[in-house]
Amino acid sequence: MMTAVHPMPRRGRFTAGMLLGLFFFAGAVQASEGGSIKAGREAAQSCAACHGDKGNSNNPAFPSIAGQPAKYVASQLTAYRDGKRENAIMNGQAAGLSDQQIRDIAVYYAAQGRKVASPADEGSELGADLYHQGREGVAACAACHHSDGYGNQPAGFPALRGLTAGYAAQSLKDYRSGARAHGQAVLMIPLAAELSDEEIDALAAHIASLD
The missing domain is CATH 1.10.760.10 (Cytochrome c-like domain)
Structure with missing residues (x-):
């Protein structure tokens, strides 16, 4: 499992859109969720x-x-x-x-504590680089989902730690194909559209290794 410390994310061309999305979603959760x-x-x-x-x-x-x-x-x-x-x-x-x-x-x-029962033993160097740094055209996942995959409660961005590689890969492919086109898909679709199958599998392997 990778434990390397990575530099701050590098901004891709979709970063401006992501920041607009952050303001939109963060503002939308200022009111109470209204649940029991x-x-x-x-x-x-x-x-x-x-x-x-x-x-x-x-x-x-x-x-x-x-x-x-x-x-x-x-x-x-x-x-x-x-x-x-x-x-x-x-x-x-x-x-x-x-x-x-x-x-x-x-x-x-x-309100429940999230536990990672069995993270993957091996991650991916390519996946770690994409997750923490991004590349041209693809903003870093860590910018919204936290460097360790804890997500962002106030903004409503989900935690990724604890997801299996298969689930993470399918989610990215569903965003890329447009099968998931609701909610935060406004942020995810343009990012996933830039990812190759190899990059998706690498990102999924890294996500599965987060503990």
């Missing part, structure tokens, strides 16, 4: 079957959602419910959720 942790705990009982106790998954097929920003969780659940993001399991699970239940579930998971 207690109610969310009750509403999220069925989620544990796939996402684990308190949102920490032990199954590589399902991502951990503990500690994810409430805004991010709410946006994903809403997208699944409304058919804007497709997944056979999640579309069905979210179909009957009200707006209030989504807010409750979101704040519940945001």
